[in-house]
Amino acid sequence: MLIRQDQGFDHSIASEITPAHVYAQRRTFLQQMAAAGMLAGSAAAWAQATPRPGKLSPLNSRVSTLPGAQATDAVTPYKNASTYNNFYEFGTDKSYPAQAAHTLKTQPWTVEIEGLVKKPGKLNLEDLLKLSPMEERIYRMRCVEGWSMVIPWVGYSLAELIKKVEPLGNAKYVEFVTLADPKTMPYVGSRVLSWPYVEGLRMDEAMHPLTLLSFGMYGEVLPNQNGAPVRLTVPWKYGFKSGKSIVKIRFTESQPATAWNKAAAHEYGFYSNVNPNVDHPRWSQASERRIGDGGLLAKKVKTLMFNGYEAQVGQLYAGMDLTKNF
Numbered sequence: 001m002l003i004r005q006d007q008g009f010d011h012s013i014a015s016e017i018t019p020a021h022v023y024a025q026r027r028t029f030l031q032q033m034a035a036a037g038m039l040a041g042s043a044a045a046w047a048q049a050t051p052r053p054g055k056l057s058p059l060n061s062r063v064s065t066l067p068g069a070q071a072t073d074a075v076t077p078y079k080n081a082s083t084y085n086n087f088y089e090f091g092t093d094k095s096y097p098a099q100a101a102h103t104l105k106t107q108p109w110t111v112e113i114e115g116l117v118k119k120p121g122k123l124n125l126e127d128l129l130k131l132s133p134m135e136e137r138i139y140r141m142r143c144v145e146g147w148s149m150v151i152p153w154v155g156y157s158l159a160e161l162i163k164k165v166e167p168l169g170n171a172k173y174v175e176f177v178t179l180a181d182p183k184t185m186p187y188v189g190s191r192v193l194s195w196p197y198v199e200g201l202r203m204d205e206a207m208h209p210l211t212l213l214s215f216g217m218y219g220e221v222l223p224n225q226n227g228a229p230v231r232l233t234v235p236w237k238y239g240f241k242s243g244k245s246i247v248k249i250r251f252t253e254s255q256p257a258t259a260w261n262k263a264a265a266h267e268y269g270f271y272s273n274v275n276p277n278v279d280h281p282r283w284s285q286a287s288e289r290r291i292g293d294g295g296l297l298a299k300k301v302k303t304l305m306f307n308g309y310e311a312q313v314g315q316l317y318a319g320m321d322l323t324k325n326f
């Protein structure tokens, strides 16, 4: 991977002017956290250190108490998390989505439930937002390209939605289809991937409580470039498993074809679990560069098995050869 001075790596964060209402919002948040006795290290740190644009609506949530849901790593500054993105529908350069994704229309939005399920149908965003209480979860996210971030997401377990729609006994996989709108997404139609961007999980992975249906980050609704209005976040898998701007969730008996697997099967397997022992043909997976302090020259940290979520998810893969099922 080339080392380049990308735009979006502006470290003048402390000198930025933060609008008063953003400070007020942050203070309220901190007070709520303190009242709940949850003012633990990293969450408080990001709330204080990360100026947010203040244009997006706040998304109220409770602090998740799920094991594994509160990474104590330093949280990535909002600025980096919202300007260094992979969202190929808006171009292949990391800086493009933040510049181009304003064209994405996130309302009205519906997610269609299809396939092997008792209650198929369309759910609109308002229904989805009300389906289960929102939680804040701080997750490590690692891209197969070798960089990582630590992000406070807002959402609820995908399992809550799955339980409501009642999958049939023969539903073994869940397929996630994302928006492919050539009118608002300039790279849909390009040959870099086949569109729509599709991802998939085995049913037990989809039902794992750490698998998050995300509507927000840093206490606000998702910025478009991070997959608004609803995306998946699967913290023990490489970033590309976390499909953005989901429009369809389909329950299937056979393993779904996924966008990256279709593009290069020898490079991107169905599972794509973070695994420091199994390298990608072009990139080592043994270590990663934390985006944020230090920018592109940041010190590398060792990559952990299942991205550090082994205690929570390791048993899902017991007995599987992870060099074959990569």
Ligand SMILES: Nc1nc2c(c(=O)[nH]1)N[C@H]1C(S)=C(S)[C@@H](COP(=O)(O)O)O[C@H]1N2
Pocket: 081, 084, 085, 086, 087, 088, 089, 141, 142, 143, 144, 178, 179, 197, 225, 226, 227, 238, 239, 240, 241, 242, 243, 244, 245
């Ligand atoms: N629809 C869609 N979802 C996507 C992608 C994409 O190109 N299109 N890129 C994936 C990849 S490779 C990564 S690393 C993450 C990046 O998420 P982030 O920008 O919120 O960090 O989104 C994933 N979801």
Ligand SMILES: [Mo]
Pocket: 086, 142, 143, 144, 145, 238, 239, 240
């Ligand atoms: Mo990625």
